[in-house]
Structure formats: C-alpha cells, structure tokens
Amino acid sequence: MAHRHVVVAIDGPAASGKSSTAQWVAQRIGFRHVDSGALYRAATAAQLRRSTNESNWTEEQVCEAARHVKLLPRGTSFSPLIDGENVDDELRGLEVTRHVSRVAAMECVRAWVNDRVREAARDNDIVVDGRDMGTAVFPDATVKVFLVADPWERARRRLVQQLGRSPVDEEIAEETGRLVQRDARDATQTVQAKDAILIDTTFLTQEEQVERIVALVRAVTQREDTTSAVDDDSGPG
Numbered sequence: 524m525a526h527r528h529v530v531v532a533i534d535g536p537a538a539s540g541k542s543s544t545a546q547w548v549a550q551r552i553g554f555r556h557v558d559s560g561a562l563y564r565a566a567t568a569a570q571l572r573r574s575t576n577e578s579n580w581t582e583e584q585v586c587e588a589a590r591h592v593k594l595l596p597r598g599t600s601f602s603p604l605i606d607g608e609n610v611d612d613e614l615r616g617l618e619v620t621r622h623v624s625r626v627a628a629m630e631c632v633r634a635w636v637n638d639r640v641r642e643a644a645r646d647n648d649i650v651v652d653g654r655d656m657g658t659a660v661f662p663d664a665t666v667k668v669f670l671v672a673d674p675w676e677r678a679r680r681r682l683v684q685q686l687g688r689s690p691v692d693e694e695i696a697e698e699t700g701r702l703v704q705r706d707a708r709d710a711t712q713t714v715q716a717k718d719a720i721l722i723d724t725t726f727l728t729q730e731e732q733v734e735r736i737v738a739l740v741r742a743v744t745q746r747e748d749t750t751s752a753v754d755d756d757s758g759p760g
C-alpha cells in the first residue's frame with residue numbers, strides 16, 4: 524500500500540485551545556503542526572499593510588495580498604511569513620482579529636489556505652487545527668477531534684494568555700462578548716465532522732486534553748497498522 528501521510532485534524536470555535544493543543548500533540552507524537560487560522564490571519568495582516576479601510580477591500584485585492592504570504596517549516600511547526608518576515612506577534616493583534624472573519628469568508632482566500640495546508644500534508648505527518656480541517660480540507664483525516672468549551676472559560680483562557688495574569692470578571696465578560704460575536708461570524712465555516720470525537724475542555728487541563736488526543740492518535744494509528752499487516756498477510760492468492 525502506498526504510504527499515506529497521517530493527518531490529525533483538530534477543529535473548534537474561537538479560543539477553544541486548538542492551536543496550543545495541536546502544537547503540543549504534534550511535539551508528543553513527532554508530527555508537524557499546521558495552524559490554518561494563522562494563514563487566515565496572515566492574509567488579513569498582508570491586506571492591512573496595504574489598506575486599513577476594510578470597506579474598500581475587494582476579494583481580488585485580498586487574494587493578491589495573500590500571495591505575499593509563504594508557509595515555511597520551522598522547528599516542529601510551520602510559520603507564515605509576509606514578504607519573508609516573521610509576523611507572529613502581528614497575527615495575534617487586535618486589528619487582525621477584528622478583520623479576519625471577513626477575510627476568511629472570501630472563497631479565494633479559503634481555496635488559498637486549503638492549498639497551503641494540503642501542500643504541508645504532502646510531505647509530512649501533520650496535526651492541523653482550524654474550523655473545517657476535518658470536513659472541507661481533510662475529509663479522510665486519520666483522527667478528527669472537535670474541541671469545545673464554555674464561552675466564559677474560553678474568554679478567561681484567552682485573556683490569561685494575552686495579559687499574563689488572571690483577568691477580572693468585567694474583562695472576561697467583555698471578551699466573552701467578542702468571542703461569541705466572532706463565533707457567530709464564523710459559524711458557517713465551523714463544522715463538526717460526523718466522525719469527529721467531541722472533547723469538551725471546560726473542566727480539563729491542557730495536559731489532560733493533550734493526553735486524550737495523543738491516546739486517540741495512538742489507538743487509531745496502531746489499529747491502522749494492524750489492519751494493513753493483516754491485509755498484507757492475506758496477500759495475493
């Protein structure tokens with residue numbers, strides 16, 4: 524049987540912990556991590572460098588701006604660069620977060636991101652996170668996980684990450700509002716695959732959710748190995 528690269532697809536709504544979990548899982552199992560959201564963010568950042576006035580943006584311009592973004596392997600991961608420049612901090616900024624859903628709704632941007640992610644999977648076993656990785660992009664992914672968590676808890680975690688301290692309730696309430704709004708704007712592209720395993724992380728630690736996914740990947744890949752060994756044994760004739 525021709526070797527097929529393994530894809531672990533982790534999807535879920537905003538700030539459900541997909542990227543950090545995917546990064547961690549990838550390190551544990553020796554795969555590379557691909558963050559599809561970072562590509563949408565990079566396309567948005569590239570367009571914001573040209574014009575900050577969103578009302579004038581056309582789909583054509585945004586896709587032309589996206590061509591300045593390259594996805595390159597770095598360590599155990601892949602990073603989007605804009606004109607060769609590392610832009611990790613810019614991608615997580617408020618401006619990009621505010622505009623990214625509009626950009627992600629553009630068909631040509633979705634096609635561009637999907638091509639980049641599939642390219643990465645051609646030569647690597649990957650853990651990829653996003654919203655439609657287990658449905659539109661890799662419908663035959665080896666393992667599919669859909670991560671959810673209570674919006675208040677998602678907001679709290681995102682703020683701890685951003686502020687580096689425990690947020691107060693008013694801050695969490697405000698961030699919850701922003702997250703719920705972004706969930707609504709992203710709703711059409713956030714799809715749980717029928718064969719995805721749902722993990723609610725509201726009451727799980729990061730270590731626990733990583734452990735669960737690593738265990739799932741090991742169970743499924745071992746099962747696949749056994750099946751192909753049986754297939755091979757049955758051989759011709």
Ligand code: CDP
Nearest residue numbers: 537538559560563623624627653654655712
């Ligand atoms: O980390 P967070 O959940 O806040 O967002 P992200 O994964 O960095 O994704 C940023 C934005 O990209 C989302 O709000 C979606 O609009 C878009 N996105 C998408 O449409 N499809 C994906 N597969 C991944 C991200």
